Amino acid sequence: MMSPPAEITLELTPPSRLAIIDITPRLGDRLSAFPRVLYCSYHTTAGYLDQRLCERLNYDVEAVRQYVRSFQRLFPPNADYHHDQLHRRTELSEAQRQCEPRNADSHLTFIGSGLESCVTYANHPGRPVFFIDLDGINGEDRRRRRTTVIGFNREETSATRTFDVPVSHHPIDSVNLRDPRLGLYEQLLEHLQALGITKGRIDLRLAPDELHTGLTVNEYETLLMRHDLAEVLQNPLRFMAEKGRNMLLNPRSIPSKARNYAKYDLVHLVNEALDVLGLNESLVERIIDKFLRYPASRFLRMKRHVSLPVSDRDQPGRGRIVQGTYQSPILVQWRRPENGIRKVIATFVRFD
Numbered sequence: 001m002m003s004p005p006a007e008i009t010l011e012l013t014p015p016s017r018l019a020i021i022d023i024t025p026r027l028g029d030r031l032s033a034f035p036r037v038l039y040c041s042y043h044t045t046a047g048y049l050d051q052r053l054c055e056r057l058n059y060d061v062e063a064v065r066q067y068v069r070s071f072q073r074l075f076p077p078n079a080d081y082h083h084d085q086l087h088r089r090t091e092l093s094e095a096q097r098q099c100e101p102r103n104a105d106s107h108l109t110f111i112g113s114g115l116e117s118c119v120t121y122a123n124h125p126g127r128p129v130f131f132i133d134l135d136g137i138n139g140e141d142r143r144r145r146r147t148t149v150i151g152f153n154r155e156e157t158s159a160t161r162t163f164d165v166p167v168s169h170h171p172i173d174s175v176n177l178r179d180p181r182l183g184l185y186e187q188l189l190e191h192l193q194a195l196g197i198t199k200g201r202i203d204l205r206l207a208p209d210e211l212h213t214g215l216t217v218n219e220y221e222t223l224l225m226r227h228d229l230a231e232v233l234q235n236p237l238r239f240m241a242e243k244g245r246n247m248l249l250n251p252r253s254i255p256s257k258a259r260n261y262a263k264y265d266l267v268h269l270v271n272e273a274l275d276v277l278g279l280n281e282s283l284v285e286r287i288i289d290k291f292l293r294y295p296a297s298r299f300l301r302m303k304r305h306v307s308l309p310v311s312d313r314d315q316p317g318r319g320r321i322v323q324g325t326y327q328s329p330i331l332v333q334w335r336r337p338e339n340g341i342r343k344v345i346a347t348f349v350r351f352d
Contacts (some may be wrong), residue, residue: 005199005351006154007313012145014136018068020061022128027149032125033328034151038201038351040118040309042146042324044219045106045135047115051122059128068132071113075105075232079239082227083107089223099138104228105239106134106316107218111229114301117206117217118201118309123151125224148309148322150199150292151219152351161205163187163341171335177204178328186306187344189321198312198319199351204329205305209344212335214302215344219326224328233334302332 010026023039031037041047049057049064055068057063082088086097115132136143164282165186167173178185188202206213218224231238306329312319330343 002153003033005150006012007148007199007311009146009148009313010149010233012131012133013142014133014145015142017133017135017137018072019133019136020064020066020068021131021133023131023147023149024125024127024129028071029125031123031149031151032233034153035123036120036152036351037123037129038118038120038130038150038152040129040148040150040322041131042148042322042327043117043133044118044217044324044326045110046101046131046133046145047110047117048119048131049115050119051115053114054130061128061130064130064132065271068109068113068134069205071109072105072134074112074237074240075108076239077105079105080103081105081108081239083221083326084222085223090220091221101135101138103135103138104133104224104291107224108228108232108239109134111216111233111332112216114299114303115135116306117309117323120155120201120307150309150311150351152199154352155200155349156346156352158197158200158350159191160348161187161191161346163344163346165331167331167333167340167342169336171333172230173333174220174229175331176222176225176227176344177331178329184344185321190238191346192310192319192321195348195350196319197310197348197350198317200310200319201349201351202308202310202321203305203347203349204308205345205347206331207345207351210304210337210342213331213333213337213342214304215306215329215331216303217306217308217327219328220328220330225330229332233332261302265306 008027008030010023012021014021039048057067083101083104086092086100089097092100121129131147165175165177166186167175192202204215206215241247308321308323308329310319311322331344
């Protein structure tokens, strides 16, 4: 007889700002009997990579680190981020401004690299599972992180619903799908209760014909979403270029550093150009300018789907969406649809 789903919540203390933590030793063999495992993070700057990408990286911690660092080069710390201008953050008290982290780079790296707050893996005991924290230290303080793991035998689709999400007339836009004014979250919860799912997932996916758009789970903070992310969508290299202008004054200093970058997506293309530097400075600038004109979809690993974990741990027998305080599913677009509507498909998944 199969065991019912089992749920474990771990507390983690990252040792560094970028921390890649294999959580399998902390789980032991408590979930080894289950063929499928869901992992979820409650944080907007810490999460998991898709299992297929981990396979491409051979579950190697250094390969994962290089992959993440390639996106950190796109979004370096202490660039001119609106989110980090704390005097403009009207939702913060004066006391909060004194300790609030300046971490826009971590949020943008999370979004751009395709990190996810909720993933489902085929369970392979003995293989590492990496919890990746991009902002594990704030000043002298080490963060306290939580992650929940649910082992289960099989999953079944209980229902599928399609929702219309209105977007503004602006070509670059982001929509907080958790916003009460939209009403989508309330409808998800209603369907969840009607279906009686206690442990499972809600998978949100863009309709197949939705183009120039993506989904993520992150903090819907106005300066971050309306300004920093918008500037990235308009100019994917904006912050990297800002921090790297001084290097262009000495182009021969770049190749030795660039060859160590992870060879993925945008960084792969940039490195190919930089590795052949016997070029003069003006040609390097023209190459970089050419990269700047490519659309964001070429550079960012924006997802077309996100998952929201469902658990009844707080009220046995009554499943709800479990999430961190600042987590919201967010629809991002970099070109406006003709009818001003995006279609999002919600699939309700039950774990057995």
